[in-house]
Amino acid sequence: MATTAPSSDQNPEVENGEESEVHVFSSAAELLEKLQDKWRSVKPQPYPAMYSSVFGGIILDPALMVIPMDDHMVHRGHGVFDTAIILGGHLYELDVHLTRFLKSASKAKIVSPFPKSTLRSILIQLAAASQCRKGTLRYWLSAGPGDFLLSPAGCPKSAFYAIVIDEDFEQCKEGVKVITSTIPMKTPLFATMKNVNYMPNVLSKMEAEEQGDFASIWVDEEGYIAEGPNVNVGFITHDKELILPEFDKILRGCTAARLLELAPKLVEQHRLKSVRTDNLTIEEAKNAAEMMYIGSTLPVLPIIAWDEKPIGDGKVGELTMALSDLVWEDMVAGPKTRRIPVPYV
Structure with missing residues (x-):
C-alpha cells in the first residue's frame, strides 16, 4: 500500500516497449531483499508504522507494508476509510472520526473485525509505535481478501x-484559487459515505491543477454548492454570516462540524452575526465576502478567487483567519476530550 512502482527508467523490464525477459523471484527472501533495497534509498522514511489485521500486528518495515491483491477494496473498491491528525504527540478528534468511520462501514455493508474500542486501542498503539509526533493516521475497513x-x-x-x-503541515495562511468542477459529483449515498472510490475526486482535483488552480468546487444538480474534492467549503457573507452547505448530499466533515461548534465564539465577540448551514446558489456563493476550504490538515484554507473572479476583495479574509485560528488552537491545545495523548515509549 505504501510502495510506489518504479518508473520505466528504473525498471529494466520496461524499455521502449521491447520484449524483455521478466525476472522470476525464486524465494520470498529474494523478493524481500529487493523491496528492502528499494526502501533503503528513501530518506526520510514517510511511513514509520502500519497495522494489518491480515498479519495480525504492527509492521515497522516499509517493505512489508502491503495489502493482498485479492482484497475486495483493491479490485472492487469495497472499502471505507478515515483519517486522524497527530499533532504535538496527540491524536486529534480520533473518537469523532472513528464514529463516522463505522457509520461509513455500515452503509457499505462491511462488518468490522473488531469492536470500536479495539479499533481505537489499535490506532493509539500504532501511533505510539511509529514515534511520529506530527502527521496523519489513515485507516481502512475492507470486505477483506478472498477472491x-x-x-x-x-x-x-x-x-x-x-x-x-510522517508529514509536516502548518496552519494555512495563503489564499488559493479554485474552479467549478465539470466532473460529475457522487450521488448522496456515496458522497455521505467515506468510501475508497475517489476517482471523481481525483479527476476533479486534476482538472483544477491542469488550469493552474488549487482545486475545485462541486455544484449539485439543483444548482446548490456542495463541496470540494476532499474538503468542505464555507462562506462569509457581506452581512458577516458564516454559512456552510447543508450536509444532506455531501460528507459531514469532522473539521467542518468542529468549526460550526467553535465559530459562535466570534458571534459572542460581535465579529460574526450568525453561524448556520444552508443551501447556497453558485451566484450567492461567488458574491460572498470571504470563502474557505475546511479540512483536517488545513484546517481552514482561504480561497481568494473562483473561476478567475475574485472573492470579496481578492485577499485573504480577516474572519476566515479568525476561524482558522479557532480550529488550529483547538487542535494544538484544545479540550482533553478532543486530544488523545499518544503513549510513546
Missing part, C-alpha cells in the same frame, strides 16, 4: 488496515 469476484461472499473476514504518515 476476485464481484460479491464479497467469498471473503472469509473483513480486514482492517492503518498507516501512520
Whole structure:
C-alpha cells in the first residue's frame, strides 16, 4: 500500500516497449531483499508504522507494508476509510472520526473485525509505535481478501488496515484559487459515505491543477454548492454570516462540524452575526465576502478567487483567519476530550 512502482527508467523490464525477459523471484527472501533495497534509498522514511489485521500486528518495515491483491477494496473498491491528525504527540478528534468511520462501514455493508474500542486501542498503539509526533493516521475497513469476484461472499473476514504518515503541515495562511468542477459529483449515498472510490475526486482535483488552480468546487444538480474534492467549503457573507452547505448530499466533515461548534465564539465577540448551514446558489456563493476550504490538515484554507473572479476583495479574509485560528488552537491545545495523548515509549 505504501510502495510506489518504479518508473520505466528504473525498471529494466520496461524499455521502449521491447520484449524483455521478466525476472522470476525464486524465494520470498529474494523478493524481500529487493523491496528492502528499494526502501533503503528513501530518506526520510514517510511511513514509520502500519497495522494489518491480515498479519495480525504492527509492521515497522516499509517493505512489508502491503495489502493482498485479492482484497475486495483493491479490485472492487469495497472499502471505507478515515483519517486522524497527530499533532504535538496527540491524536486529534480520533473518537469523532472513528464514529463516522463505522457509520461509513455500515452503509457499505462491511462488518468490522473488531469492536470500536479495539479499533481505537489499535490506532493509539500504532501511533505510539511509529514515534511520529506530527502527521496523519489513515485507516481502512475492507470486505477483506478472498477472491476476485464481484460479491464479497467469498471473503472469509473483513480486514482492517492503518498507516501512520510522517508529514509536516502548518496552519494555512495563503489564499488559493479554485474552479467549478465539470466532473460529475457522487450521488448522496456515496458522497455521505467515506468510501475508497475517489476517482471523481481525483479527476476533479486534476482538472483544477491542469488550469493552474488549487482545486475545485462541486455544484449539485439543483444548482446548490456542495463541496470540494476532499474538503468542505464555507462562506462569509457581506452581512458577516458564516454559512456552510447543508450536509444532506455531501460528507459531514469532522473539521467542518468542529468549526460550526467553535465559530459562535466570534458571534459572542460581535465579529460574526450568525453561524448556520444552508443551501447556497453558485451566484450567492461567488458574491460572498470571504470563502474557505475546511479540512483536517488545513484546517481552514482561504480561497481568494473562483473561476478567475475574485472573492470579496481578492485577499485573504480577516474572519476566515479568525476561524482558522479557532480550529488550529483547538487542535494544538484544545479540550482533553478532543486530544488523545499518544503513549510513546
